Amino acid sequence: MTEIFWRLVPFFIAATLSYVGVMLFRRWAEQRMLDIPNERSSHTRPTPRGGGLLIVLVTFAGLWLAVVLFDLRDLLLEISAFTVGAALIAWISWLDDLRPVANRVRFGAHAIGALLILIFVGFWRVLDVPLLPSFTLGWLGLPITFLWLAGLTNAYNFMDGIDGLAGGQAVVAGLGWFALGLIVDVPLLTLMGALIAGSSLGFLGHNWPPARIFMGDVGSAFLGFTLAAVAVFGAVEDPRLAAAGVLVVWPFVFDTTFTILRRLQRRENIFAAHRSHLYQRLVIAGWSHRSVTLLYLGWAVLSVIIALLWMSAVPGSASAASIVPLLSAALLWRTVVVTERTVGQRNAV
Template identity: 45%
Template sequence: MRRKIFDVPNERSSHTTPTPRGGGIIIVLVCLIFYTGYTIFVSDNFLWSYLLGASLIAVVSWLDDIFDISFVWRILVHSVSALLIILTLGFFGEIYFPLVEKTEFGIFGAILTFFWIVWLTNAYNFMDGIDGIAGMQAITAGIGWLIIGELLGFGDVGIYGGVIAASSFGFLIHNWQPAKIFMGDVGSAFLGYSFAVLPLLAKNRSSDNYSLLPVIAVGLVFLFVSDTLITFFSRILKGEKIWQAHRRHIYQRFVITGFSHRFVALLYSFISFIFIGIIIFWLKTRS
């Protein structure tokens, strides 16, 4: 059991010493306790589907950190959690693209929403491969939701984004290079799922701006989305087995080249803040 709780380095690792994993459970507990209390007693917008879906994601990911759960079971839970959200919160039937205006997707929007939730849940996990990068992304994206929530009128969702940022900062203190503990699947999958669902939570609060939310959501985690997509299709074109662990992500290549974990984490965070600024500028000029 001790060995399973520790992440032991191998040829695909970016660390050199055995390090305990699963520390992201503290982010999960802080966020879900706050979400439950705040939405029940303050905002009166409690949505059991997010709480249940996020809890399912956290449980299967925690078990995977300890026992190495089959990929099939994990994807099944991710899919069920995505469907819970779509059935209760709906989906994005139209998306406002800059320079293109609104694009109608109809029922196809449900399929896009499903893949968006499942993809980001896993993409965030793929990107948690060096010290600090997942925590820094959670801080920047959470702050982005906090600011944009106030701008567009879904402040309670923005506050929850702020809580995600704050809890991730608390964890980051122990995950900064050299990391004393790793986030593990329990933290990264939970964060990916939460950032995928936040625009749908906001959709129920801001009917006037809901078509803007998909672009905003992607923009706030753009580097994580683009890094995983580029790596995914690059491996397919090279005929590699995409389900096997690897070190082909762009952020991993930076580290292999010689850059430190903290430099890469800060670089990704800095660029993410630039995206936040671009999104805010777009929203203000549009209004």
């Protein structure tokens, strides 16, 4: 227990620094970076944005302080590659928060960040999925890992649409990676998990419904890329951590994937702005931001618990890891359908 406490110290420090930093940043942003509501917005009053910058700064500061204090020279190249890629994505996203940046510029930054991870950290060569035998990907792992890195970077951005959702998911996922790092005894995973969870919790203190500040693209893109990169770092040590990395962000992965496939089926432009995500449909149907966020956080906690049980080889956990995520996704979709149908019937009366 003593060792776990000391490994949690970065979490508490990051949470404190992030909370205070966002408080000070909010005063500046209220005069310079207001998010004005439009027809696609889920908020109704001007709110400062860009608070995710503190998540970026606190995470980087904690990571590089650990490199110096704990002499992580054997991982210096990998951590440097991650830092450059994540910093580039955060910088372009910060510019996008200030004024619109062309999609090709944003996607180019995401691609460069993903390539840096592939070159200097590695890629998924073997996949170990619950209830299935391990299979070797070979060079096919390169495009799959690239898609994972770039895809989650964008998915996280898409899912940052209501108060507390992206920050809350990052807290749960970060704590999940902290615990996974303890299970496989990889200190870098516990450190990054603690920093992600702590910095996101400090921000969440200002973003919990009703939000006083928004994360902005600078925070959501950074978190998506970072959580995707941690899964690559982890899978280098244990192939099971690729699937575990998907589970810890499963609500965001499912919602985004399902929404994109449904829009493709309808022959809609998937790059055009929309309000088709399942969480958005619930808000449109009358759910409060707080209720939807709590629903997704409960879903995220369940997914993380399943990942931890599977990684700990608890009997029956492999079946749960295969069935429960799909079952919970089906229940969410059913909830959206029933809610929208009920609202439609009520409006028709």
